Amino acid sequence: MQPLFRRLSYYAKLADHDGESLSKLSVRDHSYAPGEDIIRRGEKTGQVFVIKHGWAVRYITLEDGRTQVLNFMLPGDIFDLQVFLDDTVDHSVAAVTKVTTTVVNADSILSLFAQGSSIAAALWWSTVQEEGILREQIVRNGRRTARERVAHLILELHRRARIVGAAGPDSLELPVSQILIADALGLSFVHVNRVLRSLEKEGLIKKNKGVLTILARSQLIEACGYSEEHLHLDGPPRRLSFMAVAE
Amino acid sequence: MQPLFRRLSYYAKLADHDGESLSKLSVRDHSYAPGEDIIRRGEKTGQVFVIKHGWAVRYITLEDGRTQVLNFMLPGDIFDLQVFLDDTVDHSVAAVTKVTTTVVNADSILSLFAQGSSIAAALWWSTVQEEGILREQIVRNGRRTARERVAHLILELHRRARIVGAAGPDSLELPVSQILIADALGLSFVHVNRVLRSLEKEGLIKKNKGVLTILARSQLIEACGYSEEHLHLDGPPRRLSFMAVAE
DNA sequence: CGAGACGTTGATCTGATTCAAATACAGTGG
DNA sequence: CCACTGTATTTGAATCAGATCAACGTCTCG
Structure with missing residues (x-):
């Protein structure tokens, strides 16, 4: 359950005993092969999944x-809290790499x-x-x-991976x-390739055996007007306001 | 508070006393001119808005x-229940027509x-x-x-408007x-115009003084592979599962 | 070492954009 | 009620970003 704790504590400054509560939560782990579906459209899972290792979409x-x-x-991501409505999901989730989830x-x-x-x-x-x-x-x-799309996505993914400790500074x-x-x-994959090659030719990024390096962050940001507002990195309150009401 | 009641009861078969609870909720109404912002990016509202009349984006x-x-x-739509986190919103909401909200x-x-x-x-x-x-x-x-985009959007908006009683059968x-x-x-607005005119020329739709009529629904559906799964029209359970837990 | 999946590159095509200009329309003030 | 103004719609022509088609290179892994 480490990645979840790591991610949540990035925002919420959880105490040690929270870590314990988290580990007690784990019902069981499950692994998926690359390309395998974790949730399929139309299912009702009745469960919440947390990604422990690997990437999914x-x-x-x-x-x-x-x-x-x-x-x-990415590791630490959760799906789906809407489970409380006992709804069928309108989309699927698939493992990209080998994925381990905590259910x-x-x-x-x-x-x-x-x-x-x-x-x-x-x-x-x-x-949120x-x-x-x-x-x-x-x-x-x-x-x-x-x-712009490619540059923006790279910056977003890097940032998110960084938060869960799955990426270096650049x-x-x-x-x-x-x-x-x-x-x-x-986009078409052909065009994505061309854009990536051109970003590489211009020295903004570099790719080597699955490792992408950001060589010129400021230019990359400039190329797409990247901002991080949408990631809501400021963190949650210590408690939900409806908890206060319940008291 | 009618539109909200109407919309919610479409799904949840609310009882009369629920209607009363709803009307007691209303704190106050507020009106906005076309084009006016209701919520601006970066604000913290601390309130929940319900659209009573008019369209917003x-x-x-x-x-x-x-x-x-x-x-x-549309009328009956709510924003934002995420208010409980006391978060700043990452987008804006603007009135399209004259809009009345219940706050x-x-x-x-x-x-x-x-x-x-x-x-x-x-x-x-x-x-959800x-x-x-x-x-x-x-x-x-x-x-x-x-x-496809245009046809799909028309069908979705019609359906949603229909649910809150703001549209005829076609x-x-x-x-x-x-x-x-x-x-x-x-898209560019020029292209949207061309697509609309072509759908009209082919007799799939008709537009007259702000009233759009769907002339050939089945062809329109076929033109975009429209399905309504994403609207989750099956309705919610009578109670949230965490309420059961609370008992 | 062979097969299948992924990446790269060139040539060509096209759906959609941009630019431009004309028309319709709604609201305002005289 | 009409002229005036600004905003939305419509249409054409030129252009372009990105798609498609096609071929080849490369890596991985059984």
Whole structure:
């Protein structure tokens, strides 16, 4: 459960005993092979998944095979707190690399909420973040050029990976095919390739065996007007305001 | 507070006394002129808004003026339940037509949750719906052609307006400029115009003084592979599962 | 070492943008 | 009621960003 604790504590300054509560939550772990679906559209899981290792994507496929990646999921990411509504999900989640998830049963999360743990606030925060990322995805794909989209996505992924300790200050293990990047950015993979090569030729980035290095961060930021507002990095309150009400 | 009740009861079969609880919630109403901002990026509102009359949009503007509409908001729509985190919002909301909102203070909503009212479940449901709409927006703009995007958006807006009683079986008052549609679909307004005119020329739709009529629904659906899964129309459970836990 | 998946590059094509100009329309003030 | 103004719609022509098609290189791994 380390990655979750790490991620949540980035925001919420959790105490040690919170770490204990978290580890008690774990119901069981599960592993998935690259390309395997973790959740399939139309299912009702009744469970909450936390990514422990590896990368995953949320995606939707149209009838004719066109597919759109909604967002990338890194260690520490959670899906889905909407489980409390007993709803069927409208999208799928697939493992990109080998993925290990911790499966938490919904009730254990709920008891955290009931107890007023600061973990609950952190969890809720994580859903706010995710929505922010989704909205940014809409803007990026709707109103930015291919070059901007690629640069922006690189910066976002690096930042997110960095938070969970999966990236160096300017480098990032990016186990993601150009096809997947294309499906995330609404581009053809051929064009993604050209943009990447051109960013590389200009010395903004470098890619070597799955490790991407940001060589000129400021130029990369300038190339896309990157800002981090949408990641909501300021962190959640210690407790959800409805907990105060409950007292 | 009618539109909210109408919308929530579409899903949740609310009882009469729920209607009363709802009307007691209203703190005060507020009106906005077309084009006026209701919420501005960066603010902390501490309040929940419900649209009573009129249309609004959630949007984000880039530094250079490009703007992206995230989604349209109709009577009965709510923003934002994330207020409980005391977060700053990462986007703005603007009135499209003259808009009346009911402003509810966050605490009143929270007490509904605490009471275990089925209204709470319906509210939560509405956020699940909204996320579904956001995801669909990503797919639409990322992997569909201009023609598909336009057809798809028309069908979605008609359906949503219908649910809150703001549309006939095949007609829809659409007080939205082509510029705004373009900003929602990530297209130029010139192209939106061409697509609309072509759909009209082919007899799929008709537009007359702000009223759009769907003349050939089945062809329109076929033109974009429209499905309504993302609207989560099946409705919420009567109560949120964490209420059961609280007992 | 052979197969399949991914990456790279060139040539060509096209859906959508941009630029430009004309028309319709709604609201305002005289 | 009409002229005036600004905003939205419509249409054409030129252009371009990105897609498609096609071929080849490269890596991985069984």
